[in-house]
Amino acid sequence: xxxxxxxxxxxxxxxxxxxxxxxxxxxxxxxxxxxxxxxxxxxxxxxxxxxxxxxxxxxxxxxxxxxxxxxxxxxxxxxxxxxxxxxxxxxxxxxxxxxxxxxxxxxxxxxxxxxxxxxxxxxxxxxxxxxxxxxxxxxxxxxxxxxxxxxxxxxxxxxxxxxxxxxxxxxxxxxxxxxxxxxxxxxxxxxxxxxxxxxxxxxxxxxxxxxxxxxxxxxxxxxxxxxxxxxxxxxxxxxxxxxxxxxxxxxxxxxxxxxxxxxxxxxxxxxxxxxxxxxxxxxxxxxxxxxxxxxxxxxxxxxxxxxxxxxxxxxxxx
Amino acid sequence: xxxxxxxxxxxxxxxxxxxxxxxxxxxxxxxxxxxxxxxxxxxxxxxxxxxxxxxxxxxxxxxxxxxxxxxxxxxxxxxxxxxxxxxxxxxxxxxxxxxxxxxxxxxxxxxxxxxxxxxxxxxxxxxxxxxxxxxxxxxxxxxxxxxxxxxxxxxxxxxxxxxxxxxxxxxxxxxxxxxxxxxxxxxxxxxxxxxxxxxxxxxxxxxxxxxxxxxxxxxxxxxxxxxxxxxxxxxxxxxxxxxxxxxxxxxxxxxxxxxxxxxxxxxxxxxxxxxxxxxxxxxx
Numbered sequence: 001x002x003x004x005x006x007x008x009x010x011x012x013x014x015x016x017x018x019x020x021x022x023x024x025x026x027x028x029x030x031x032x033x034x035x036x037x038x039x040x041x042x043x044x045x046x047x048x049x050x051x052x053x054x055x056x057x058x059x060x061x062x063x064x065x066x067x068x069x070x071x072x073x074x075x076x077x078x079x080x081x082x083x084x085x086x087x088x089x090x091x092x093x094x095x096x097x098x099x100x101x102x103x104x105x106x107x108x109x110x111x112x113x114x115x116x117x118x119x120x121x122x123x124x125x126x127x128x129x130x131x132x133x134x135x136x137x138x139x140x141x142x143x144x145x146x147x148x149x150x151x152x153x154x155x156x157x158x159x160x161x162x163x164x165x166x167x168x169x170x171x172x173x174x175x176x177x178x179x180x181x182x183x184x185x186x187x188x189x190x191x192x193x194x195x196x197x198x199x200x201x202x203x204x205x206x207x208x209x210x211x212x213x214x215x216x217x218x219x220x221x222x223x224x225x226x227x228x229x230x231x232x233x234x235x236x237x238x239x240x241x242x243x244x245x246x247x248x249x250x251x252x253x254x255x256x257x258x259x260x261x262x263x264x265x266x267x268x269x270x271x272x273x274x275x276x277x278x279x280x281x282x283x284x285x286x287x288x289x290x291x292x293x294x295x296x297x298x299x300x301x302x303x304x305x306x307x308x309x310x311x312x313x314x315x316x317x318x
Numbered sequence: 319x320x321x322x323x324x325x326x327x328x329x330x331x332x333x334x335x336x337x338x339x340x341x342x343x344x345x346x347x348x349x350x351x352x353x354x355x356x357x358x359x360x361x362x363x364x365x366x367x368x369x370x371x372x373x374x375x376x377x378x379x380x381x382x383x384x385x386x387x388x389x390x391x392x393x394x395x396x397x398x399x400x401x402x403x404x405x406x407x408x409x410x411x412x413x414x415x416x417x418x419x420x421x422x423x424x425x426x427x428x429x430x431x432x433x434x435x436x437x438x439x440x441x442x443x444x445x446x447x448x449x450x451x452x453x454x455x456x457x458x459x460x461x462x463x464x465x466x467x468x469x470x471x472x473x474x475x476x477x478x479x480x481x482x483x484x485x486x487x488x489x490x491x492x493x494x495x496x497x498x499x500x501x502x503x504x505x506x507x508x509x510x511x512x513x514x515x516x517x518x519x520x521x522x523x524x525x526x527x528x529x530x531x532x533x534x535x536x537x538x539x540x541x542x543x544x545x546x547x548x549x550x551x552x553x554x555x556x557x558x559x560x561x562x563x564x565x566x567x568x569x570x571x572x573x574x575x576x577x578x579x580x581x582x583x584x585x586x587x588x589x590x591x592x593x594x595x596x597x598x599x600x601x602x
Contacts, residue, residue, distance in 0.1 A: 011441075018445035026454070030461035037463065135342070138594060139587040142534045144542045144558075147579045150565060154576060158569050165569070253450025257542050261565070271453060272546055275460035287457055291448040298448075 005303055012299045019291045020072065024065050027284035028057075037278055038081055055081075068284075077285040082277050088285045091270060096289060099259070099266035102167075102189070103251055105182050110190030110197065111244060115237065117194065118201020122236070123228070125206050134202070137195025146257040149188035153261075156184060167264035185262045189254050197244050204236030211235070238308045245301030249294050336599045346591030349584055357404040364397035368555040377571045387573035389564055398555040399577050403585065405556045406544075409471055410536035416475035417536075418529045421482025426513045428483065429490025436487075443480035451477045451535075452542055459548045470549050474539050478532050485528045489521040523600040530593030537586050557582045 031037045035051035043051075052058040056067065071078060077088035121133040140148070157163045167181045208214060209232055217227045255268030263269075271286030273279075337343050361368065366384075376392040378384055386395035428436040446454075455473045462469055493499060494517065502512045543549030544558035552559055557578035564574040 011444075014441055015445045015448060018442055019448050022445055022449070023457075026457045026461055030458065031463070135591075135594075138590055142538060142586045142590040143583045144538050144545070144586070146542060146545050146558075146561070147582050150561065150568065150575055150579050151583075154568060154572055158572065249448070249450060253452050256450075256452050256456070257546055260546055268453075272456060275456045276547070278460060278463075280461075283457060283460065287449055287453050290450065290453060291445075294448045294450075 001306070004306055008299060008302055008306075012295055015295050016292065019295065020069055020288060021065065023284050023288045023291065024068060027280050027287065028064065028068070029061055031278070031280060034280065072285075072288065078281045080274075080279055080282050082279045082282075088281050091282055092267065092285050092289060095265055095267045095270040095286075098264065099255055099268060101178075102182055102185060102259075102264065102266060103248075103255070105179070106186040106189040106251060107248075109186050110193050114194050114197025114244070115201050115240065117198035118240070119205055119233065119236075121198060122202040122205025122209070125202070125209075130202070133198060134195075137198045139195070140191045141193075141195035143191075144257065145188050145192055145254040146261050148191050149185065149258055149261045152184050152188055167259075167262035185258050185264060188261075189251060189258050192250055192254060193244075193247055196247055196250070197240070200244070201236065201240045204240050205232060208232040208235040245297055245304065248297045248301075252290050252294055255290075333599050337595060340595040340599070342591040343595035346588040346595070349588035350592065353403040353581075353585055353588075354407060356400050357407045360401050360404055364394070364400050366394035366397040368393065368397040368401035369553050377567075377574075380573050386577045387571065389560070389574040390567055390571060395560075395574050395577055398560055399557070399581050401555040402557040402560060402578060402581060405467070405550050405554055406537060406540050406558075406585070409467060409540050409550075410474075410533060413471045413474035413478065413540075414529060414533045414536045416471065417478035417482055417532060418525065420475065420479035421528075422486050422518070422525055424479060424483035425486025426490055426517065429487040430494055430509065430513050430517065432491075439483075440487075443484060446477070446480055451539055452546070455539065455543055456546070456548050459543075465548060465551060467550070470540065470543060474536055478536065482525070482528050482532065485524055486521060489524045490517055493517050493520050527593070527597045527600055530589070530596050534586055534589045534593055537582075537589060541582050541586075 028034070033048065033052070034055060034057040035048035036043070039048055039051060049058070056064060059067075068078070075089065077092065079085045079087055080091055117133050117137060121130040124130045153165055157165045163184050164181050167185050169177050169181045173181075211231075213235075214227060214231050217231050218224075222230075252268075255266055256272050257268075258264070259266045259269035260272060267286055267290060271283060271290070274282035274286060356363070370393075375384070375388050377390050378388045380387040384394050384396060386399060389395055389398070424439065428439050449457075451474070454477055455470070458473050458476075459465055459469055499512060499516060502516045507516070540549055541558040544556055545562050547562060550556040550559050552563060560578040561575050561582075564571060568575050
């Protein structure tokens with residue numbers, strides 16, 4: 001078990017290093033001449049050269065990367081390229097906190113519903129309810145978040161007037177007001193995940209229903225309720241919960257469009273604006289932070305599912 | 319091997335028959351076909367010019383003259399919805415095709431040769447997949463400073479090809495241990511021949527399924543990118559561009575947003591229904 005975790009940890013570190021290289025290459029090398037890109041076509045050659053020298057972008061790519069990665073490792077992402085040139089971290093940190101709030105709320109909403117849908121579908125496998133849940137879930141999973149978000153805004157806030165249109169609240173609002181403002185974006189964000197969670201859960205339930213131990217439990221004469229609770233659900237749900245955590249990537253990807261749609265100052269909107277303003281230091285920090293979150297969450301999920309799976313726990317795997 | 323071929327063709331006919339009997343496949347294909355017809359006929363069937371027509375009515379509600387109303391520039395929303403499928407139906411399939419070709423080649427190579435090359439490529443793929451597609455696309459588009467259609471196609475293909483590669487690799491790993499591959503090798507066939515002529519036909523079903531799934535996500539990605547301003551650009555009547563143009567006025571002119579939104583939803587759901595039924599038929 002220790003070896004498995006160590007190996008998984010090692011792989012995660014390698015992935016993080018590669019991730020930082022990709023982010024650096026895409027956001028800071030790909031623009032080519034940073035000074036020209038930031039100052040525009042009309043700037044004089046001297047101004048561009050001076051800008052590049054000031055920001056260190058006239059150095060060799062490897063040197064730039066090591067300098068940047070060293071800073072990142074110490075939590076220093078440099079300064080924003082857009083006036084007032086604040087430190088990147090002070091731009092990113094509050095945005096990250098906002099997104100975290102939204103993402104956690106979304107997850108809390110979707111997991112119970114997804115599990116419930118999956119269990120219902122699994123217990124009625126092959127029947128109309130199963131087909132319905134599966135098709136609706138799969139369809140929701142492919143409709144872009146901003147489309148479902150718009151339909152939700154139109155129906156639930158503009159026509160019905162139940163929920164606020166944007167995710168902005170007065171500073172100092174209580175938690176209840178915040179939850180009210182975050183409900184629509186959270187639903188829009190999680191409809192994509194609902195189908196996925198339901199499908200995994202359904203598969204787990206179907207498999208557990210089919211297993212020998214379930215048949216034995218039935219043949220022992222246990223009531224259906226007890227069998228389902230003690231044998232089917234217990235075996236089906238634990239692995240599912242761990243798998244669900246790996247889907248955090250979809251959630252993070254959806255943040256960009258949803259935060260734009262609901263005008264919510266999270267990491268997605270901040271990164272998007274940085275891209276529009278060609279603020280490459282903020283852009284790379286945003287992408288890196290999101291990628292980092294993904295890798296860490298996936299790692300935790302993997303280790304968790306290993307802990308729950310005796311076959312891996314006792315060292316048989318790989 | 320004449321018998322083998324006829325067996326294969328019987329199996330293929332059987333699969334086609336099953337597909338044609340699946341209601342999800344039929345509904346999905348009908349919707350896709352409808353949008354393809356709209357894309358091909360384009361301006362010829364729209365009652366008004368979808369791009370520049372400035373009718374005097376600005377922001378008019380749906381009526382007999384304008385079934386879906388007009389947007390804030392006075393353009394007929396019905397015409398724009400009909401014409402709006404063209405760009406996305408060009409870009410998404412092209413990106414998918416490109417990703418499938420690159421991904422299949424990568425998957426064949428990594429699955430067939432294994433070893434260090436395989437490990438290295440797999441690590442890079444893992445790292446790449448840690449970045450959400452939309453963010454990666456935004457970063458690359460911002461860095462290149464070009465929002466041309468080709469940039470969008472290439473970025474999506476670049477992100478999807480490792481995902482395809484992973485699926486193909488898994489299928490190839492299973493095949494590579496089978497006797498027919500060993501036999502081909504013992505016959506003295508060269509690796510590229512074994513990979514493309516022996517292994518490839520046998521891993522086609524998972525590739526096909528993966529391609530249809532990718533097509534759905536490609537439409538998803540193009541639409542999202544266009545919505546956030548990093549994909550197709552105005553005055554394209556693309557659905558997501560229309561939504562981006564008008565969603566601030568949702569409370570007053572819901573028709574200029576809702577109809578394109580429903581159009582996107584209908585297309586992605588249709589593609590998904592088709593991919594789901596293809597998957598069920600091929601994997602039984």
